[in-house]
Amino acid sequence: MKLKNQVKAAFRSLSKNKMRTFLTMLGIIIGVASVIAMLAIGQGSKESIQAQISSLGTNLLTIFPSASMTGGVRMEAGSSVKMNLDDYKAIATRCPAVMYSTPTVRTSGQLIAAGQNWRTSVWGVYPDYFEIRNLAIQTGAVFTAAEDRAAAKICVVGQTVSKNLFGEGTDPVGKLIRINKIPFSICGLLTAKGQNAFGQDQDDIVIAPFTTVQERMMTITYINSIMVSATSESMIPEATDEITQVLKERHHLGPSEDPDFTIRSQADISSAATATSGILTILLASIASISLLVGGIGIMNIMLVSVTERTREIGIRMGVGARGRDVLLQFLIEALMISLIGGILGVGFGILTSQIIASIMKWPVTITLQSILLSFLFSTAIGIFFGWYPARKAASLNPIDALRYE
Amino acid sequence: MEQEEEGNMTDAIISTQHLVKTYKMGDMEVHALRGIDIDIRKSDFVAIMGKSGSGKSTFMNIIGCLDVPTRGEYLLDGLDVGKMNRDELAHLRNRKIGFVFQSFNLLSRTSALENVELPLMYNNKISSHDMREKAMNALESVGLSGRSHHLPNQLSGGEQQRVAIARALVNDPVVILADEPTGNLDTRTSVEVMDIFQKLNKKGITVVIVTHEPDIAAYTNRNVSFRDGRILKDLQVEHPRIAGEELLLIPAISEEDTI
Structure with missing residues (x-):
């Protein structure tokens, strides 16, 4: 049929x-x-x-100096003082798989404003940091690269910091605060991000220009870490290879020698x-x-x-x-x-x-x-x-x- | 003698030799056919008679290619049916045989025309257009062209059987096999159906009917009686009854009354 x-x-x-x-x-x-x-x-x-997960920055790579070893006793990761701004510059200029990059320095600071005080961590970074971490600004603006070069005493604060110093609902932009007795002007307020996967409050933070924190607050010449974002999630391995090569070369390490730094990514969490x-x-x-x-x-x-x-x-x-x-x-x-x-x-x-x-x-x-x-x-x-x-x-x-x- | 046999072979539509059919019913062997030799020639009008259990239905199934013999030879239109498989038998039924059943066996809720078209559906060589035309012609030859779109339950028994005859005709078969075609019909309708068979036979179509009614067998040209799986008698009918003439004598009843 x-x-x-x-x-x-x-x-x-x-x-x-x-x-x-x-x-x-x-x-x-x-x-x-x-x-x-x-x-x-x-x-x-x-x-x-x-x-x-990608709001945390899935493309994010963090480069730390490895733990130093003093007479066989290993110190904590990042304790060796082997990375400086030149390492960062080399990565920024010589790694095509890297899109955004910033050196970071971190310290803790006692914040005082309007009769209130609060202790939190203060990050010194380049403006790229906001891109790398997907941080959005609710009011005000991010500091510029020029302000960083001038070591301007301005900073961006998180919601938790603002709430504790100025109370809920107050716009802190334009207000003055003292961090470790140095006066800073608040130029921006971060959009609330809440807790991260490990329960840390991501809004309890002060972000200031790298040069300001490194030179004025900490008076050091080294950097704590370098944060970069790969051009895409799939480029993470390539970015890792490029960074390893550049840093080994700068630190005079042969290809077979162990690197004196560690590169961490968030790809494991995401996968x-x-x-x-x-x-x-x-x-x-x-x-x-x-x-x-x-x-x-x-x-x-x-x-x-x-x-x-x-x-x-x-x-x-x-x-x-x-x-x-x-x-x-x-x-x-x-x-x-x-x-x-x-x-x-x-x-x-x-x-x-x-x-x-x-x-x-x-x-x-x-x-x-x-x-x-x-x-x-x-x-x-x-x-x-x-x-x-x-x-x-x-x-x-x-x-x-x-x-x-x- | 030799020559006569040769002659029979050539124009025989149905030719069987020592046809035997044995069924196994548990441990019992049932000998339905015990050796049938018969030739049915083109344009024959044959009645197969016999009581139930005489083997006439088994014989009908075998010559209708619904079943195969246990032993013996059966040639249908020169083709050896004995060793064919299911598909080959189906093909033969489609191209060479037209069936008419006692219980009409029309597809319910399907129009008369579509019932008649059914055998052509299983013939891929026929286009939809030809199908319709052939089916309409077949309906016309049984006088039902005006009822082509009626459903079986809207037709009288006699009309349903005429649709079945049209269905049997539609594929231009070499033989029409009718199994008790008048068994479910009243006297007048039976004569009407026999009239159709006689007219078709006049046009040269070979017709074989199975019946246990001598009255019905009297309309055919040749009566073959079965008993216990063997042919008892094979007689030519000298003066067949003419259904067309008798119909004039039986008082006509309107179609509505017969439903």
């Missing part, structure tokens, strides 16, 4: 039993819809986790978190696929009933010359049509459900084309798989018995 006629015949016999066809389809509709909704929720949470949310997605999707599987069993069940019910019809068709494969194809196409139409409706229903979940639960959902294709193909495969046995049964009927079946 021609395929066109087969499809027409299948459509007709399905429309003879509209209610039954719809209920059978419903199993597939719900199955496909839940797979799509679950994948959308999984994908959405994965993306929101990724966005949170761990992504993997976790990936597992969550798989878990949700597999639970949803079970309902799709149950829908498939529904198809098989109804097709078996249909084969028994239509034994006489099968006999007539065989009597007038239908071969086994014609009958097989007929029932297979019917099963396939149920799963195909169910799949299409399920995709629509799944998208709708995802949107409802997104708007009511305020969960991040993302529907990907892959998830639609995947669930659609899966439901089609289920139609063929569960339609096969009943169709096989119909095709193997003996025409004589089928014609006499009451």
Whole structure:
């Protein structure tokens, strides 16, 4: 029989039993819809986790001097005083995989303003630091490179610092504070970032120009660390190699010698978190696929009933010359049509459900084309798989018995 | 003798030699056919008669290519059917045979026209357009062209059987096989159906019917009686009844009354 006629015949016999066809389809509709909704929720949470991690700066690399060793006793990391501004300049100029970079110095300072005082860490950095760490300014502005060269006594403060010195809701920009008795003018307020993954308050910070902190506050010639951001997340290994090469060369170390510095990245954290949310997605999707599987069993069940019910019809068709494969194809196409139409409706229903979940639960959902294709193909495969046995049964009927079946 | 056999072979539509069919029912062997030799020639109108259990249905199934013999040879239109597989048998049924059943066996909720088209659906060589035309012609030859879009449950028994005959005709078969075609019909409708068969036979179509009613067998040209799996009698009918003439004598009943 021609395929066109087969499809027409299948459509007709399905429309003879509209209610039954719809209920059978419903199993597939719900199955496909839940797979799509679950994948959308999984994908959405994965993306929101990724966005949170990249707000920490996933491209971030920190270069510390290694721990010094004095007579076999190792000191803490960064205790050797082997990095200076020239190391930074070399990295900044000679590493193409590095986009933003800054030297950092860090000290702690006692802050006094308006009769209040507060102790926090003071970072001395270049303006690039705000790009590297994805720090946004709520009011005011970041200090400029020129202000840094001039060792201007200005600083950017975090929300926690502002709250403790000036009280909640007060804009600190333009106000004067003393840090370790040196007067600073506040030029900007950071947007609140909250705690980081380890419970540290990221808003309890003062950021001042590098030169100001290094020369005026700390009066040192070395730097604590260098922070850089790679041009992209995938360029992190390349940036690491370039930095290693440049610093080894500057520190007169051969390629086989151990470096006297350490490079840390946040890629491990990000990949761990992504993997976790990936597992969550798989878990949700597999639970949803079970309902799709149950829908498939529904198809098989109804097709078996249909084969028994239509034994006489099968006999007539065989009597007038239908071969086994014609009958097989007929029932297979019917099963396939149920799963195909169910799949299409399920995709629509799944998208709708995802949107409802997104708007009511305020969960991040993302529907990907892959998830639609995947669930659609899966439901089609289920139609063929569960339609096969009943169709096989119909095709193997003996025409004589089928014609006499009451 | 030799020559006569040769002659029979060439224009025989159905030719069987020592046809044997044995069924296994548990430990019992049922000998449905115990050696049938028969030639049915082109344009024959044959009635196969016999009581139930005589083997006539088994014989019908085998010559209808629904079943294969245990032993013996069966040639349909010169083709050896005995060793064919399921698909080859289906192909033969589609191209060479038209079936008419006692219980009509029309597809429910499917129009008369589409029922008639059914055998052509399984013939990929026929286009949709030809299909419709052939089906309409077949319906016209049984006098039902005006009812082509009726569903089986909107037709009387006689009309349903005429649709079935149209379906049997549509693929231009070498033989029409009818299994108790009048078994579910009243007297007048039975005569009407036999009238159609006689008219088709006049056009040169070979018709074989199975019946246990001698009245019905009297409309055919040749009566073959089966008993216990063997042919008991094989007689030419000297003066067949003419259904067309008898219909004029039976008081006509309107179609509404027969439903």
